[in-house]
Amino acid sequence: VVIFIVVFATMFYSIYAHRKSKGHVAAQFHENTTVEIIWTVIPFIILVLMAWPATRTVLAMKDTSAADLTVKITGSQWKWNYDYLNDGFGYFSELSTPYAQIENREKKNEHYLLEVDRPLVVPVNKKIRLLITSSDVIHAWYLPSAGVQQDAIPGFVRDDWMKFEKTGTYRGQCAKICGKEHGYMPIVVEVKSEPEYAAWVADQKKKVAVAGGEVDKTWDIKDLTARGEKVYAANCAACHQANGKGLPPAFPPLDSSKVATGPKLAHISTVLNGVTRDGKPTAMVAWKGTLSDVDIAAVVTYERNSWSNHTGDAIQPSEVASAKVAAK
Amino acid sequence: MSTNPTGAAPYYFVPKPSYWPITGSFALLLMGFGAACWFNAYAAGPWLVLAGFCVLLTMMFGWFGRVIDESEHRMYNAKVDLSFRWGMSWFIFSEVMFFAAFFGALFYVRNMSVPDLGGLDQKLLWPNFTPAWPTNGPYLKDVFTPMEAIGIPLLNTIILVTSGGTLTVAHHALKAGHRGALKAWLLATIVLGFTFLFLQAYEYTNAYSALNLKLSTGVYGSTFFMLTGFHGFHVTIGALMLSVMLARILRGHFDASHHFAFEAAAWYWHFVDVVWLLLFILVYWM
Amino acid sequence: MSSIPHDHAAGHEHAHEHHPGGIMRWITTTNHKDIGTLYLWFSFIMFIAGGIMALAIRAELFEPGLQLVEPEFFNQLNTVHGLIMIFGAIMPAAVGFANWQVPMMIGAPDMAFGRLNNWSFWLLPFAGVLLLGSFLSPGGAPSAGWTLYPPLSVQTGMGMDMTIFAVHIMGASSIMGSINIITTILNMRAPGMTLMKMPLFVWTWLITAYLLIAVMPVLAGAVTMLLTDRHFGTSFFNAAGGGDPVLFQHVFWFFGHPEVYIMILPSFGIVSTVIPAFSRKPLFGYASMVYATASIAILSFLVWAHHMFTVGMPAAGQLFFMYATMLIAVPTGVKVFNWLATMWKGSMTFETPMLFSIGFIFLFTMGGFTGLVLSIVPVDISLHDTYYVVAHFHYVLVAGSLFAFFAGIYYWLPKWCGRMYDETLGKWHFWLSFIFFNITFFPMHFLGLAGMPRRVPDYATQFTDWNAVASIGAFGFGLSQLLLLVAVLKAIHSGPQAPARPWEGADTLEWTLPSPAPYHTFETPPAVK
Ligand code: HEA
Ligand code: HEA
Numbered sequence A: 001v002v003i004f005i006v007v008f009a010t011m012f013y014s015i016y017a018h019r020k021s022k023g024h025v026a027a028q029f030h031e032n033t034t035v036e037i038i039w040t041v042i043p044f045i046i047l048v049l050m051a052w053p054a055t056r057t058v059l060a061m062k063d064t065s066a067a068d069l070t071v072k073i074t075g076s077q078w079k080w081n082y083d084y085l086n087d088g089f090g091y092f093s094e095l096s097t098p099y100a101q102i103e104n105r106e107k108k109n110e111h112y113l114l115e116v117d118r119p120l121v122v123p124v125n126k127k128i129r130l131l132i133t134s135s136d137v138i139h140a141w142y143l144p145s146a147g148v149q150q151d152a153i154p155g156f157v158r159d160d161w162m163k164f165e166k167t168g169t170y171r172g173q174c175a176k177i178c179g180k181e182h183g184y185m186p187i188v189v190e191v192k193s194e195p196e197y198a199a200w201v202a203d204q205k206k207k208v209a210v211a212g213g214e215v216d217k218t219w220d221i222k223d224l225t226a227r228g229e230k231v232y233a234a235n236c237a238a239c240h241q242a243n244g245k246g247l248p249p250a251f252p253p254l255d256s257s258k259v260a261t262g263p264k265l266a267h268i269s270t271v272l273n274g275v276t277r278d279g280k281p282t283a284m285v286a287w288k289g290t291l292s293d294v295d296i297a298a299v300v301t302y303e304r305n306s307w308s309n310h311t312g313d314a315i316q317p318s319e320v321a322s323a324k325v326a327a328k
Numbered sequence B: 001m002s003t004n005p006t007g008a009a010p011y012y013f014v015p016k017p018s019y020w021p022i023t024g025s026f027a028l029l030l031m032g033f034g035a036a037c038w039f040n041a042y043a044a045g046p047w048l049v050l051a052g053f054c055v056l057l058t059m060m061f062g063w064f065g066r067v068i069d070e071s072e073h074r075m076y077n078a079k080v081d082l083s084f085r086w087g088m089s090w091f092i093f094s095e096v097m098f099f100a101a102f103f104g105a106l107f108y109v110r111n112m113s114v115p116d117l118g119g120l121d122q123k124l125l126w127p128n129f130t131p132a133w134p135t136n137g138p139y140l141k142d143v144f145t146p147m148e149a150i151g152i153p154l155l156n157t158i159i160l161v162t163s164g165g166t167l168t169v170a171h172h173a174l175k176a177g178h179r180g181a182l183k184a185w186l187l188a189t190i191v192l193g194f195t196f197l198f199l200q201a202y203e204y205t206n207a208y209s210a211l212n213l214k215l216s217t218g219v220y221g222s223t224f225f226m227l228t229g230f231h232g233f234h235v236t237i238g239a240l241m242l243s244v245m246l247a248r249i250l251r252g253h254f255d256a257s258h259h260f261a262f263e264a265a266a267w268y269w270h271f272v273d274v275v276w277l278l279l280f281i282l283v284y285w286m
Numbered sequence C: 001m002s003s004i005p006h007d008h009a010a011g012h013e014h015a016h017e018h019h020p021g022g023i024m025r026w027i028t029t030t031n032h033k034d035i036g037t038l039y040l041w042f043s044f045i046m047f048i049a050g051g052i053m054a055l056a057i058r059a060e061l062f063e064p065g066l067q068l069v070e071p072e073f074f075n076q077l078n079t080v081h082g083l084i085m086i087f088g089a090i091m092p093a094a095v096g097f098a099n100w101q102v103p104m105m106i107g108a109p110d111m112a113f114g115r116l117n118n119w120s121f122w123l124l125p126f127a128g129v130l131l132l133g134s135f136l137s138p139g140g141a142p143s144a145g146w147t148l149y150p151p152l153s154v155q156t157g158m159g160m161d162m163t164i165f166a167v168h169i170m171g172a173s174s175i176m177g178s179i180n181i182i183t184t185i186l187n188m189r190a191p192g193m194t195l196m197k198m199p200l201f202v203w204t205w206l207i208t209a210y211l212l213i214a215v216m217p218v219l220a221g222a223v224t225m226l227l228t229d230r231h232f233g234t235s236f237f238n239a240a241g242g243g244d245p246v247l248f249q250h251v252f253w254f255f256g257h258p259e260v261y262i263m264i265l266p267s268f269g270i271v272s273t274v275i276p277a278f279s280r281k282p283l284f285g286y287a288s289m290v291y292a293t294a295s296i297a298i299l300s301f302l303v304w305a306h307h308m309f310t311v312g313m314p315a316a317g318q319l320f321f322m323y324a325t326m327l328i329a330v331p332t333g334v335k336v337f338n339w340l341a342t343m344w345k346g347s348m349t350f351e352t353p354m355l356f357s358i359g360f361i362f363l364f365t366m367g368g369f370t371g372l373v374l375s376i377v378p379v380d381i382s383l384h385d386t387y388y389v390v391a392h393f394h395y396v397l398v399a400g401s402l403f404a405f406f407a408g409i410y411y412w413l414p415k416w417c418g419r420m421y422d423e424t425l426g427k428w429h430f431w432l433s434f435i436f437f438n439i440t441f442f443p444m445h446f447l448g449l450a451g452m453p454r455r456v457p458d459y460a461t462q463f464t465d466w467n468a469v470a471s472i473g474a475f476g477f478g479l480s481q482l483l484l485l486v487a488v489l490k491a492i493h494s495g496p497q498a499p500a501r502p503w504e505g506a507d508t509l510e511w512t513l514p515s516p517a518p519y520h521t522f523e524t525p526p527a528v529k
């Protein structure tokens, strides 16, 4: 940066000085090999001086070995999924700024657009390895304060690492254009002290166990639709729209659709496995990796009993689980 | 102005105003918009493309007809001739770069993305994928048979190389003024060209029906069909160009010193030939 | 940017010629001057169109929150702004200059292929219709950014297909235009005009045309693969089938980086013509300028992945592309120093073209330095896809390419339309542009450094102030461009008659012709010593 300013100042000075030469009689020189060589060589030296530290930094940045903790980060339109590979749990992290603030109907929070429902939680002073990927389009996990930016490329896992020296909250955003809500895909990292982090992990594991209990219970249709409505709004409405009418021709309506009013199993497996055309996944991706059995049961129930669909079916998580098995 | 009807040798030929270019632009707009509609399942699409194509054909007949006419009236002097040579060379260079993009893609998938997909980091996503070439990727399940180099492709190689030779013989005949030999060898070249296309078409049908090898068969299918397909398209154009040359020769056009159109077509044909050799080695063989 | 009034031109026609009049003249013309004029006006219209989109973007970004446009529409505006400015405004303007100037500067009667020249131009408005028409298609215009990265660009609707075809057509236009220009330069120089005597503008265009022919087909290939991935089930950019989304980026930037030099080299040429003229001194280091231009062109093929430092390529790749990118600063520096040395001890006057050229050197160098900053991998990783990049490329594109074109317009306007522009108006145009340009784009450096991503319709509150400043600047800059329009129209209609050589220091061939340049020039080649 210093070099930058020095060269820049010289530049500015020379232009300034030349302006004064107004009225001069033109000197007619137009060739001077020595000077030309000098100003080829000097910039070159400056460049070498710049490249040297840069090279060392690059090599250090690429070294993802000896990590204390590995988190898999999956970008999807338009939220992040954090998967704690060492501890066997994971969750979604989404923008939590209320719509009213975006539409200027309310005063904006301090962390407007940079706040999420559930931040990524990591321990301080540990090397955290990040495995970054995406389930749909390219996103980029960008946390400027940690100097991390890595594209999330569907179908490939790219790794990177970070380490924090202080506890606190760090904020960033998705940096690669990924569709209409690219600007609403924030990243929040909460760095906790080690004991706090350990407590947090224990807590998360407990929650996973509870969720396990939900699977076995038999649900009431009301609870299912209520839960399903939320799941639908969060995951499906982007394409199929809140009113179930979709956006034909790209996204089919679910309202009165053959699948959503036809046999249960076909509907469940559409959602579980997605739709493929000519052997390729369509925009309708498989949801079994992203949604829990309970959520899938809920959303399918919701779809079968909303708008003008009145099948009256209540799909139980166990049915989803068995559909999964049947598919294998 | 250069077109000087009194016959004094002009310094350079500058064509008269012409409405063919705008006709061509209009044709391409129709075709572009039509194709966009077509691919998005609007019924008007194919018709627009057809209409655009007809306009394009009209334009080509009109424009090229005009050029041939000017050429036959000897309006092009040596300097113009040299311009044509530069023009054609750079055009072929641009075609080379077009193919380079696809060859580059082939190189990239074979040496970068496919091995990477089978790499350690990607086990998280594709646990069971072992990289190999040919492949249709870690997700698609269809089984397919890749193309063999020996067989039709080899035959086609021989055909195309031979056609390059026959064309050169024809060119020599033209320069020596042997019109009969010229016609015969040129005809032979064209016949070889169309035979190539016929075999290629057969190979495609065979791939779709017997080998289960399709455009959608992963990257292997994509690169295979796009490379050979664009090549086939260029062979078609080349063969049509040569056919036009034959037609012109039958009408008595060209002489030993004045036949750049023929040479341009020949250059193009040789270019297509070289691309095929690359294809044969890189796509079929390796 | 002028048009020779029709009746005026007709006076020069030869007795036997029949030329259509009125609109048909422009549609069917094979004359390089007419076609140059068409290119320049087209480019100006596209500049306004793209500029209006930019203003819509800036208006939305004036304060946080969504006010004017939906996020999806914002993305469409942004994408089309980028595409229109690059393919509709900057590139055609450069070809327009080439059409007017190359034949006159090398003493040729016209371009090598008159009809083809007409087609190169007339493809553009049609491609423009297709591109802009995509706003009306179901699903709207493309919204994946001008770089059209898949898989996002595979998701969107019909507008993307229209864009792809528009890119094909514009590519065809560029290729044909370039073939024409190269052939003209290589084959139609007046006797005695050796390559190393050609004005530098001609040199830069020779090299630009070469770059265009080399990379436009590659872009065509890239968008063709995109098209087949969208509709015919190919898997070039789909990992599931063994492809890779990043492949597109490689192919795109193999085109894209040379493309940015395509946009700047003709500007270098203009500046290299204007600076000596107003310094009344020959260009310093002519030969090294030529070699520098050629080196930039060659190096430009080796640096493309500096746009992709964050895709996760191996360290060796990052380092290679970093070094190669940095190396470009050397020949570019040679150019900058040569310009300064040309001015040094000259006898300078500061008419509008000169002002724009100096503004160009100053601001382009700043843009070049920010480019250099971005070429440093660890820095780029923090700044990639932020407003720092937006600032960088507007410095080199707007204050670079565009300012040089303004310089060229004022410089050659007397030759084109035979009348002088209003110097006061020109100077106002320069100073307002210069000031507002900096107000608009300088704050973007701060935004980028603070971590504001690009291509967002809304932002966190800490970015508010600088965004507001930039938005105000943008409107000021946009309105200042009206002065250009006024200056040009005023010159055409009521400017004072221009002498054959209005600039004392100008010594290229076109100034030996009367002003305005007759419809046909150099029908017999001039002798060049
Ligand atoms: C006219 C167009 C133009 C020009 C000329 C340049 C010139 C340069 N650009 Fe720029 N660039 C763009 C247009 C251009 N760029 C665009 C449009 C993008 C964004 C695309 C997108 O993503 O949408 C981009 C993006 C871009 C990036 C990617 C950023 C990112 O996305 O993260 C990088 C990174 O390396 C870069 C670098 C450079 C460099 C090193 C130069 C060099 O050529 C500059 C050389 C010039 C100088 C250095 C100044 C003069 C030199 C001296 C006075 C000599 C002495 C100085 C020293 C030796 C220090 N550019
Ligand atoms: C040469 C190219 C060029 C030019 C000239 C410009 C000119 C301008 N650009 Fe653009 N820009 C790009 C190329 C260019 N840009 C590219 C490539 C991108 C990236 C796109 C992407 O991300 O995909 C981009 C992106 C971009 C962004 C980033 C958006 C985002 O990332 O979200 C912004 C934001 O401020 C911006 C602003 C501007 C402004 C204010 C101007 C101003 O200079 C414009 C001034 C001009 C006018 C305002 C018109 C003038 C005329 C009038 C107003 C006359 C009045 C009208 C009549 C008489 C009818 N541009």
Ligand code: CUA
Binding pocket: A075, A078, A138, A139, A140, A174, A175, A176, A177, A178, A179, A181, A182, A183, A185
């Ligand atoms: Cu996700 Cu941008």
Ligand SMILES: [Cu+2]
Binding pocket: C256, C257, C260, C303, C304, C306, C307
């Ligand atoms: Cu670049």
